[in-house]
Amino acid sequence: MPALPTHPPKFVPTGRYTAERQVAFRKNHDTGFLFPAELDLVDWLVCQHEKGFAWSDSERGKFKPEYFPPIKLPVLPHTPWVEKNIPIPPGLYEEVCGIIRKKIAAGVYEPSNSSYRSRWFCVLKKDGKSLRLVHSLEPLNKVTIQHVGVTPIPDQLAERFGGRPCLGTLDLYVGYDERELHPDSRDLTTFQTPHGAQRLTTLPMGWSNSVPIFHDDVSFILREEIPEYAGVYIDDVGIIGPATDYPLPDSCFETIPENRDIRRFVFEHLQNVNRILQRLKYAGATCSGTKSFLIIREGMVLGHRCTPNGREPEPSRVDAIYNWGPCRNVSEARAFLGTAGILRNFVSNFGKIAAPITKLTRKDAVFEWSTAQIEAQRTLKEAILASPALRAIDYNSPCPVILAVDTSKIAIGFFIAQTDPENLQKRYYNRFCSITLNDREARFSQAKLELYGLYRALGASKSTLIGVRRLIVELDASYVRGMLRNPDLMPNATLNRWIVSILMFHFTLYHVPASFHSPDGLSRRGAYPGDLESLYDPTEFEDWIDKTCGMMHLIQPTTLPLPMFPYAPSMAALDTSLTSTFAISFKEVPKYSQFVRKASAPKADQRMELVAAWLRTTERPTGMSDEAYEPFLKYALQFFIRDDVIYKKDPQGQHKVYIPPEKRVNVLVECHDHIGHRGTFATKSNVALRFWWPHFAEDVHWYVRSCHLCQERKLARIHIPPTVPLPAPPFARVHIDVGFMPFSMGKHLLIQARCSVTSFPEAAGITKDNADIVGKWIEEHILCRYGMCVEIITDNGGSLVKAMSWLEKHRGVKHIRISGYNSRANGIVEHGFFDLRQILYKLAGGDEHRWMQHLPYALWAERVTPRKRLGCSPYFALTGCHPVLPLDIIEATFLIPPPTATLTTVDLIARRAAALQRREEDLAAIHSKVYAQRNKNALIYERDHAATLQHEVFAPGELVLMRNTTIEKALNRKMRPRYLGPLISLGRNKGGAYILAELDGAVLHRPIAAFRVYRYFARKSIPIPENLLDVTPERLRDMMDSDTQGDDDPAYLGPPPVPPSDPEIDLYAIDDDEVAVDYLEDAESYFLTGDGQNFSWGEDDPIE
Structure with a gap:
């Protein structure tokens, strides 16, 4: 890399940097900002790096293949496409042909004979004169595997160029043409031209992956310069100037020691330019000689006017607003407010100034452009002209950053500023913002509004405020300080979540009286055309708050107490009736002595008692022989004791706490009942991760299997083994x-x-x-x-x-x-x-x-x-x-x-007799084939449902559950129990259906199909007294002797009438095989009166 001379020589034309081009290039830089010696230094830089500049297609460079190999277009399997060309306007025909010839001469286009044809068209460039060819590659984009790269946010990128004494901008010369396309992928870009079929040899303009790929390429070349000295956005390279211009007390600037005609900040900036140009030139890139500015005092960066004072409004937009005349109707008023709203970041109290014009845009308002509106428009124009420049936050400065927030029922207004290092009373503004409130938020109380405004302002400014060393928040509501200091006094969880989110930021809160509070006008600014739509959903809270603070939101709070260790359930007074006893028994916690355990489990517990004593005293258990002591010692070494707590060693370091028998039930209650009644695997995993005791897996299995609530909601569906009846004669x-x-x-x-x-x-x-x-x-x-x-x-x-x-x-x-x-x-x-x-x-x-x-x-x-x-x-x-x-x-x-x-x-x-003789043979053959098919279907049924076939028969007196088939087809009963019970089995009739009774002795009047009956696992025995049933022995005997498949009670003549007080039940909407009583099984109580023929509903006990 050439060293930057302190005494640059006078300009001498070179191969590319001719005298004519030097005049044009120097004209772009000779604006009165640079000294003559500094201009000579700029000319010297261009001469040294002339291979890095291009003024025509023949001078355009290409990225070196050792840096960037030719691109292969990643595409999915597809069929070649052929699209009809867009006609070339006759007035542009010759100009378009000239552009194509230049591209062919430059090697960008080459002949093709592929089966693909894509469209292309021309657009005007920014200068409004020259044309640019754009390739319409929609078919290629549809089959392309997308590149997920994204470009930087323009606002954040341009912010780094404001407030600098100088800057530079480089524009790569037709940047896409500098990246070569692999020959295997070129056919995909073929298009028809007046000069025949051509294809691209470089990165296509119009391909969906071109932008992220080329941006990554340029970022890779300048990776050592980002972000201190350069900012890259696709083919635009911005060069960031020094942080200061090194001013002297006599209003002059510090110069380099070797040459008093070159200022220090200019020399430092050109050194950065020299290094960046060298990197681009070495990689094969070329910059446009007509669009590049090596050093300027102010310039446009991604649509932002960057000056030494900061970012200022774009002059063209300011002129459009300033030249706006009086508005003649509501549409023009809204257009003016929308255009002016683009510069809302630069204007303080925007909403307050524009309020008279805003009133005219409201519904049913009479449009009258009077003195108030004329004055508001004039004031707004002057405010935009006099708006302060916005500066980036200096995160290395000890000066505080100020976030001033004010909230009204219209919007949340706030600005971010930083104080001047030499004058703390002076502020440099970073941005002005407004967040419009919706109707629901606008109805908040004033205290809730102020807290909500601070919460939203901090959330919207989070990316800017992260990294600030000293943050000051200014509010005009003094009571917010008390709300933040006493979150436990807030009336609901919503406010507490806002407070937790606010306290995640470290700041000092200051109260500023409303009359001196600057964002007051921003909070009264409504929504205007052109405003960015807020993507914030007020019904959703940010997950990072919950994760950071360990919060849990109970979707369905349990009605049972949630005690932690030690567990001490409260017991209500016991009722002597069987149903009351059971109602309490399934809610109370079983004793550990009631658990069904293996015969070896108590012995293992006794062994652990010896291990616990050995860990505390290291003495051999009394009476233990040498042969028994050796395996005992080997077993005991798997444990250790700390703070009187026994742990089982784990090879991964996750040692498990040993739980003695008196605390095991408490662990199971916490790991099952209080964590959503999960299944055996989940409960066992929760226990095994933290605790251990002998045969704990069997205890978990028994506890989960015998849980009443889990049995009510189980998903298991059983199938009964099929029976194969012999075929009956026709119509028998x-x-x-x-x-x-x-x-x-x-x-x-x-x-x-x-x-x-x-x-x-x-x-x-x-x-x-x-x-x-x-x-x-x-x-x-x-x-x-x-x-x-x-x-x-x-x-x-x-x-x-x-x-x-x-x-x-x-x-x-x-x-x-x-x-x-x-x-x-x-x-x-x-x-x-x-x-x-x-x-x-x-x-x-x-x-x-x-x-x-x-x-x-x-x-x-x-x-x-x-x-x-x-x-x-x-x-x-x-x-x-x-x-x-x-x-x-x-x-x-x-x-x-x-x-x-x-x-x-x-x-x-x-003939008829012969046919009748064959009839018996035909019937026998039909019966045999039907019987064989039934056997085959039975085998298939057993094979498909081998895991759910139930072969056991429930003896009289056993407790069972009945599948609540009613809710399986209902849309509004998803939270009802899937199984009802427990019920008492009274046996099976000859048809295989079960006769069941309630715990109070009420016998169900219809048999229940075997596939609806499932075993109930009780945690303790429930004594069933004699003479409990409400039917006579003769009636029960008749039901047991019946060979029907169910519902065979002679006194049961169909469903009873539905009372008019229950409009939800419609007998005509019930399936043919359903009865009304099934729809009422889960009601609290109902009573029927009648003689078996005529039914009526009891008036004293209506259905609830």
Whole structure:
């Protein structure tokens, strides 16, 4: 690197830095700021680094490949794209062709024959004369793997250039063209030009990854100069001047000793420029000779006017506001306020000055541009012209930084300033800010507003205030000091969180009277067009406050006490009734002696007692032999004692505290009950991380498994082993159900029956779901057509139950009802409903209200379609002959052979007899195939549910839980218990369903399907007194002898009527296999009165 001379020579033209270019370059710098010798030094710098400057495309450099290898575009697999060109305007055609020729000559473009074609267009440059070619690479961007790099924040970057005696700016000459593109990726940039297909050889302008890649490249070149001497933003390089101009008392500036014509700060700055140019030149970069300024007193940096006084408003914006005339309507008033609001960082009391104009923009306000508005506009223009320059915070200075905050019901106004080192009464402002409040925040009390304003101001200024050595906060509300000193007196947690966040900052609070408080006007400034939208969500608090201070927010506080060690639960007075005893027993903490433990566990506890005594005395236990003492000593060395606490050693240094038997229950309560009732693994992990005792894992498992609340909310769903019934003869067993349908020809219900073996359907539309219509249909369409059925299976719908009760009594048909919520037991007809609805919808062409017209055709299609499990159609299985389709008649298939001669009566009877002889064989084959398929399905079922099959049978007297199936389909009952109980098992009936009773002896009037019953693990035995049940032994015997699958009480004739006082229950919205009582199982209490036929609700005990 060439050394900077103290006596620079006079300019002598060189290869690139010609005399003509020297005149233009010197004109940019000779503004009266630099001395002649300093200008000569600038010329010398350009001559020495002329290879680092370019005035034309032929002089443009390229980054050295050893620094930056050619870029390969990272893309996903894709199909080549071809896009139509944007037409070139005829008036620009020759100019565009000239630009393309220059690019080809400079090596930026080269010929291509790839299958890609992208668009391109031209835009005007900043000078308003020359054109720039931009490549539209949207298709390439869609398949590009994105680069996640980001550029610096312009405001923060430009802030470092303000308040310096000088600065420099360098603009890389067509920077993207200096980074080479790999040949393998060039085809992706191909575009069509008047000179043929061309492709880019350098970094494409318009590619999504170009900005972060090129910014990283330039930052890498100048990494040693950032951030003290240089600031990089893509292809713009700013050179930061010295911190001071070294003034002397006689208003002169310190010069270098070797030459009194060169000032010290200029020489230091040019030394930095010399070093930065050398780094850029060595890497192959070139700067624009027409856009680069090596040293200037003030300049534009990323849209900010940086001067020795600080950052000042951009002159073009100030001129636009100053030349603004009177506003003629609300739109112009809002436009003026929005434009002036851009410079709000530079104007103090902006809201107060603009208040008269602001009133005109309110809803229903009469627009009148009067004297007050004219004066406000004039004052605002003058305030912008006289606005102070904003300076960056000097974090190394001992001078305090001031944050002045004021809050009104309109906004939060604040500014940041720093005092002058020589005059502490003088302040250099860093920024003026306003945060507009929403309607909810504006309704805060004044005290809460002031505290909230300080909280938001500190949060918004956090990035600026971090690193400040001495921070002073100025407020005009003296009571905020008391609120910060006494957070325990605040009325709610919200204020405490604000206070904690505020106290995270170290500052001194000063009270300033409102009449002298500067931000008062900022707090009264409303929102204007152009304001930045606040991303702050007032409903969310910053997580870092909670993490730093260890706060916990209870989403659902428990109603139980939360005691810490020692645990001493309070016990209420015990009731002698069984239900009251249990209600208390599941809330109280069990004793450790009640735990179910292995036989080896007490011996291990006794051994630990010996270990504890040995650790305290190191004496051999009395009576222990030499053979026993050696393994005992080896075991005891796994522990150590400190402060009378025994620890079990851990190889990783996480020694576990040994818990004696009297404290183990307390540990389990804290690690399970008080940490959200987590499962066995989570509870065991919490215990194992901190504590140890023999067989603690088994104790944790028993405690969690026997927790009543956890058993109520368990997610386990059990399955019972399937049974494979032998196929019955056709229509010996029939499944019937009634379902809702859309209105069609006055009917909205569909009753359907299916044979259990052949699935042969019978169905009809009905208008009402009552026993008369249903019973008449069953008798006419089933019994009269197919003979007396042995069994008819239905759900618990009221009409079906009443109709079948009459048929059972007068026709002798056996009725089997499925248990509640066990719709799978009636799956033949339930699934048949789905198939039938599918066919009807398609036959009706999607018109759901025309299903009645197509019902006969849908039933015919169901009957004649072969089934996989039968090997034939339901029609053949029932009748013994194949159905004749219209196609058979037209095409003359084997079913209807073309007649060759007439048949005699004897021949016809012989054919029929032969068909009847085969009927028995056909039925046997169908039965065998159906039975084999059922066995296969049972094996698949057992395989798929091997982990949840329940083989155990609950004996009479055992405690069980009943699955609360009601809430599984409800949207508003997610917090209800998933299992109800405990209940007492009274045994199983012949159909496999359980007879259950409440703890007070109330027997459930319907059997419960086995898949809804789960074992209850009690922490202590509950004695069940004799003569507890509320039914007679004869009635219980009849229930046990029943072979139905549930709900077989003869006195139970369907769901009781719903009281009008409970509008939430709608019997018509309940599934067919649900009953109203199931919807009321989780009510506190309800009472029914009646004789088994007519029900009514008790008036003294309404449903809660």
